[in-house]
Amino acid sequence: MTESWTHDDNPVTDIAELLRARIAAGHLETWLTSESGRSLAFVTNTESAMLMLLNGEGDPGEHATTPDAHHVSDR
Template identity: 45%
Template sequence: MTETWAFAGDDIAVTPEEAVAGLRQRITEGSLETWFTSSAGHRLSLLPRTERALVMLLGADGDPGGHAVTAGARGLSGGFRLANGQCDTYPDEDTVPLDEALGIVGQLIGTGVPSAGAGWREDG
């Protein structure tokens, strides 16, 4: 069986294109923290800001997962607003440009793994 993905809280599977279009709509509407769940129990998160985004992929319970990175990037970016209202700051190295993040999410939903060209760091 192929792994399918849906926006968290929704049972309708989405294609990579539908996921990215849905993310763009959510960002436009100001709903920034977005989670996806998969039929295999994985969780995928996109936490965007105006120019950069944090992308995390978590495996089964207890698996620390991994996140997209921009190797060698310097500086900090703030304004990453969580659904609970908390506003976080992350090193630019632990985030990627927003358009790249959307591409990574589409790739992950389509294949279950980040593209070979994406910077990725396993956590834990």
């Protein structure tokens, strides 16, 4: 099943293009929302990145980071 995503209530057809444009403009955090109510967050410092998927309000979420990123997690 294909899931449609929006950013600031605007449909997103190419997520990679949106992220590249936002990073180039200095926006290092981007939140997307799906029609099913899920949220997808992309956070970067331009050298590494973290993606977080939340299935709904109150969901602790799942995350993935750049494989060589050095980070601390309390999970």
